[in-house]
Amino acid sequence: NVRCPDCGGELGEVTEFNTMFRTAIGPGSRRVAYLRPETAQGIFINFRRLFRLARGRLPLAVVQIGRGYRNEISPRQSVMRLREFNMAEAEVFFDPADPRHPRFQEVRGERLRLWTASSQQEGGPAIEITAGEAAERGIVCNELMAYYLVLTKRFLSRIGIPQEALRFREQTPAQRAHYSAETWDAEVLTKRFGWVEVAGIAYRTDYDLSRHMKHSGENLTAFVEDRKKSIVCHVIEPSYGIDRPLYCLLEHSYVSDGERRYLRLPGEMAPVEVAVFPLVRRDGLAEKAREIWAMLRGRGFLAEYDESGSIGRRYARADEIGTPYCVTVDYRTLEDGTVTIRERDSTAQRRAEVSSLPEVLHGLISGSISFLSLSEHEGGEEWKDEEGEQQRRVE
Structure with missing residues (x-):
């Protein structure tokens, strides 16, 4: 007359079962x-x-x-x-x-x-x-x-x-x-x-x-x-x-705030530590971005290069797999040797010199450097990317 305490059904026959294969x-x-x-x-x-x-x-x-x-x-x-x-x-x-x-x-x-x-x-x-x-x-x-x-x-x-x-x-x-x-x-x-x-x-x-x-x-x-x-x-x-x-x-780690979805992974756990993007594929930006990407990989970073689609879509793809930082090569990079670093969780942007980029990224990922301590991102004139979406050109 004993019944299953969960479903109330009849119990089956008692048999021996080995949990080892x-x-x-x-x-x-x-x-x-x-x-x-x-x-x-x-x-x-x-x-x-x-x-x-x-x-x-x-x-x-x-x-x-x-x-x-x-x-x-x-x-x-x-x-x-x-x-x-x-x-x-x-x-x-x-x-x-x-x-x-x-x-x-x-x-x-x-x-x-x-x-x-x-x-x-x-x-x-x-x-x-x-x-x-x-x-x-x-x-x-x-x-x-x-x-x-x-x-x-x-x-x-x-x-x-x-x-x-x-x-x-x-x-x-x-x-x-x-x-x-x-x-x-x-x-x-x-x-x-x-x-x-x-x-x-x-x-x-x-x-x-x-x-x-x-x-x-x-x-x-x-x-x-x-x-x-x-x-x-x-x-x-x-x-x-x-x-x-x-x-x-x-x-x-999964966050969905209505506007975007991202994985809030610690830098040490992210499958990609840093993504490198050219702002557009023309004017030598893609070549410079590939050069920086190769340099970061040579320094041991789990780095990814992406030039497909708009810069906004590239950011979204990086956010979805938990990439903590994105490095964008823009027109100012060709002028003064600095790049934009975008932080995943806040989407805030700061600038850093290419020459010190490996040390800065290492500090950001390990937590020894605060993202807010980097130079403020400076805005610039309006422009349109290759897909016609409104973007901002960094001056």
Whole structure:
């Protein structure tokens, strides 16, 4: 008589289901294999070699980026639930008797928005607390966990996720994986899907190394010089999806104000950092623009050249893909060697010398130079471009 709590329908038969993809290796299909559901195990089985490479020092962090495969019952919600996905994981090995981080003092004052498992079960809210307080009061298991929560917050903020849309939710005991003693999920609030998990920071204890040692017979212990003894390392695992944070970034960056649409991407995340346009294709402007474009590409910028259509349409195309700055070569460029730089979000324009353009753009993209500090754009006489649209010629 038990019914589905969501739709009220009858429940189907209970069956076993393996979320790992099974396959066979070689001719005859006799060797069974499984596609990896995570990148972590490749790190664990190579721990002894990695520990030697790190000269036997702890804590030791090993990072791997790659693809994972999970046989999802119902892939859905855009890139939220996929059978093949991209991930970046770090396994941080440490002595359980010394769960400190050597750089924790640099982050201990940073505030975190934490929603504990007990607060969820009691219907309570998330709390704002510093990383130092969270570690000292036992809200998180140790300094290492608090440190990587802060690094996760900083990373998501740097790529463009608003702080007010980010929280860390502790998984309840019923939600945690079998290997985890404590797991915090970084979640981003989206308009379409609500709160979305984009990363998980798990305390895997010594589960993985101990199991590999038990079933392989290999010695995966680490000798701690200060204590003159061998230990089985414990592990903190920050695990990041690639697809979900990218979706969240695009949703939070998309702006439509009625007059125009653009992606408000940070300069470091934009697929094109700077677009170079000639004001018109005649009078040597196109040739000069191509010269500047080639110079910027040679200096390492993700630069694009466009001379198709009106200057307004070119600006619109650049805005739609999130290009933060557009450089326009106009008639004044041929006279005094300066160009117009247009800022995406405000559409304001400033001038800069071609000779200093790479340094100026680098400063603008990194945030070390304020756009408003550049020289004001000066207006000029009216003219018509090659498509007959009214424009302004910069004098």
